[in-house]
Amino acid sequence: MLTQQLRELEMSGLVNRYIYTQIPPKVEYSLTPDGKSLLPILDTLCQWGSNYANAAESIAEKNTCQPCSEKV
Numbered sequence: 001m002l003t004q005q006l007r008e009l010e011m012s013g014l015v016n017r018y019i020y021t022q023i024p025p026k027v028e029y030s031l032t033p034d035g036k037s038l039l040p041i042l043d044t045l046c047q048w049g050s051n052y053a054n055a056a057e058s059i060a061e062k063n064t065c066q067p068c069s070e071k072v
Contacts, residue, residue: 014038 014035020026
């Protein structure tokens with residue numbers, strides 16, 4: 001699964017793959033300039049996820065009976 005995703009990112013021009021000629025085999029991945037251009041977008045998505053998780057946790061606490069911890 002991970003290998004397939006990395007190959008797709010490589011084919012899309014978002015990552016570079018460097019294969020070392022050694023035993024055991026070693027492969028290294030790095031972001032291309034196009035891949036690096038996505039970092040601000042990914043940072044924004046991470047921030048949104050953190051905010052959403054905090055809000056969801058707060059809602060879950062409000063919908064839980066404090067004495068018995070049952071969902072209400």
